[in-house]
Amino acid sequence: MVTVTSQGPDLQATRIVILGGGPGGYEAALVARRLGAEVTVVERQGLGGSAVLTDVVPSKTLIAAAEWMTSTERAAGLGIRFGVPAADARPGEAGDLVAPGISVDLAAVNQRVMALAAAQSADIRARLDREGVVTVLGEGRLDGPRRVVVRPRGGEADVVLEADAVLVSVGATPRELPGSPADGERILTWTQLYGLQALPEKLIVVGSGVTGAEFAGAYNALGVDVTLVSSRDRVLPGEDADAAELLEGVFRSRGMTVLSRSRAAGAERTADGVAVSLADGRVVEGSHVLVAVGAIPATRGIGLEEAGVTLAPSGHVVVDKVSRTTARGVYAAGDCTGVLPLASVAAMQGRIAMQHVLGDAVRPIRVPDVAANIFTSPEIATVGKSEAALQAAGSKYVTTTLPLSRNPRAKMLGMRDGFVKLFAHPEAAVVLGGVVVSPRASELIFPITLAVSHRLTVDDVAEAFTVYPSLSGSIAEVARMLHHPVD
């Protein structure tokens, strides 16, 4: 039986139905409520979406534990010893240390990860409830451009939601290796990692994009023997070449095996683990394999094309810069659009969609202004135009790189691996983009983001005070190095 729901008492308000409650969906819901709409969010797994339940929040929480382990690498150089010297040891001659070393309790780490994700999802649900957003838990699909049909989670009758506008923010799901479905035990997608109760003996990570690099780095730091299978010449093929090269060097120096130009053809279980076969015939054996070869937009079979929404051959929803699809009244945001698969971009696209449909002032999305961070150790943060993009467009630019090892604060902290790099226009001196490779680069990139967003010059950046000594001092220093004296 089909139930037609009324979505609220205000018959004048615009009715918005949002399919998918990740950052694209829930941020849009909050804006739409603020702008006076009646809003219903349809979500099949939980508020916060994959970003909160399986992707961003769990991975960054796991990485927090890994980061703690890598920061201990610097301890010895700072004069710190783990353990207590024997009672009769003389100063400077600690001899054998009589205390246990550090170990990782993965079950405890993963328990914390899942608790934090669930709590954040609950917080988002509570916030939406407070703001008067209706949530329907279940699997939704479009029935034409103005109606969403939901199969509720509890198995009750379908719910039909009439809408003046629909936002599709259904995200994406992990791609798997052909013929080698994940089993959740030995062949794992990134959503299944948190069920592990003990550190894998030998983890094979297939795919050296951002997801593969982050997990390979994290598990390696937690003490696992990791082999990273990379189909390309180097890890992080889409990123700044110097940053990727530095990270690959750090990975190797920490004992990770990186197999370059090695495409995985499939994975199968063995008596006590897994065997990953490579396209060139080699076989890599391990205890577990993490498949991180990208994601597939969750756009098939939910009535999009029937409603007039054009999908690209990849399955992504085609949208313009204010999140409109080709169907009037249907908007789309986030990973299902393939604009740039980041939580921050999904949220911005969702907000823009609601501002557009509800008649508020809208600034179309500006992808080059997006700041992004790879949560490896060190982190790699980028904003603005990349060097590859500048070169591909034939743009004129000047660039300078300052190694972190020259920064006084970095020296005090015992940090060696990293750099700050800026790109600027040679005549106008406007900052075009930047790369920071450093611990906490995600925090350090913000001044460069401000410079890119507000079209500041290198002199604007160089003339602002930085704390002495500070890592951000290197950002001002690089800007100073790009200064051109007045003729």
Ligand SMILES: Cc1cc2nc3c(=O)[nH]c(=O)nc-3n(C[C@H](O)[C@H](O)[C@H](O)COP(=O)(O)OP(=O)(O)OC[C@H]3O[C@@H](n4cnc5c(N)ncnc54)[C@H](O)[C@@H]3O)c2cc1C
């Ligand atoms: C391992 C990993 C780590 C990442 N780390 C970061 C990071 O640190 N920073 C960052 O900015 N980005 C990160 N990302 C990217 C980020 O997760 C995505 O860009 C973000 O989740 C996109 O948000 P979204 O709203 O488009 O989709 P999602 O978060 O995927 O949410 C979509 C929701 O829609 C639901 N849904 C789908 N179909 C239906 C349906 N038919 N009916 C009802 N509900 C449906 C899904 O169940 C899901 O809950 C990471 C990605 C991965 C894989």
Ligand SMILES: NC(=O)c1ccc[n+]([C@@H]2O[C@H](COP(=O)([O-])OP(=O)(O)OC[C@H]3O[C@@H](n4cnc5c(N)ncnc54)[C@H](O)[C@@H]3O)[C@@H](O)[C@H]2O)c1
């Ligand atoms: N910190 C973050 O913000 C963060 C973290 C994770 C993901 N993300 C987002 O998700 C996007 C997707 O990243 P991703 O790493 O999941 O996917 P991706 O598509 O960027 O990378 C997958 C990699 O796997 C390789 N590959 C594919 N098939 C292979 C095979 N058979 N054998 C070996 N290698 C193979 C591809 O060449 C590619 O380099 C990123 O661009 C980013 O926007 C962001």
